[in-house]
Amino acid sequence: MGTELEVRPLTPERWDDLVALFGERGAVGGCWCMFFRLTGGEFQRSSRAATRQGLKDLVDSGAVPGLLAYSQGRPVGWCSVAPRAELPRVLRSPTLRPADERPVWATPGTPAAGRAAAPSCTGARCRCSRRPGSTRSSAAPPPARSCAAS
Numbered sequence: 001m002g003t004e005l006e007v008r009p010l011t012p013e014r015w016d017d018l019v020a021l022f023g024e025r026g027a028v029g030g031c032w033c034m035f036f037r038l039t040g041g042e043f044q045r046s047s048r049a050a051t052r053q054g055l056k057d058l059v060d061s062g063a064v065p066g067l068l069a070y071s072q073g074r075p076v077g078w079c080s081v082a083p084r085a086e087l088p089r090v091l092r093s094p095t096l097r098p099a100d101e102r103p104v105w106a107t108p109g110t111p112a113a114g115r116a117a118a119p120s121c122t123g124a125r126c127r128c129s130r131r132p133g134s135t136r137s138s139a140a141p142p143p144a145r146s147c148a149a150s
Contacts, residue, residue, distance in 0.1 A: 006070045021068070021077075022078070025048070026052055033055060037058075037065075039088045084104045
């Protein structure tokens with residue numbers, strides 16, 4: 001039987017855990033999971049430090065931009081979660097356009113780290129996306145070069 005995973009929202013108190021999980025490069029090429037949260041131009045102009053600070057500012061504002069998975073108290077996985085309205089890349093995508101105007105929570109890409117944590121993160125993100133006003137959620141596939149080094 002596998003190790004039990006505990007999934008928790010990313011909060012200011014857990015920021016250092018995310019940094020430890022993402023490493024010095026900031027997960028996939030320094031995007032700090034901000035690729036879908038910025039327009040193409042904003043992302044192109046952003047440095048690794050800027051995307052890191054952007055996510056930190058989001059966390060410090062009290063928003064919960066995603067979920068951390070823990071195994072034996074150590075962070076092992078991450079999943080971004082947000083209302084579609086907060087993800088400009090999803091809103092502008094011709095292939096990810098909403099079917100209607102109902103509020104939808106989106107989970108862009110795949111867990112940035114800890115592939116083994118993906119099933120636990122999936123269940124938790126479904127629970128996380130059950131917010132007032134949201135009637136459904138969707139997952140956006142990762143683009144081929146979503147988080148190119150900046």
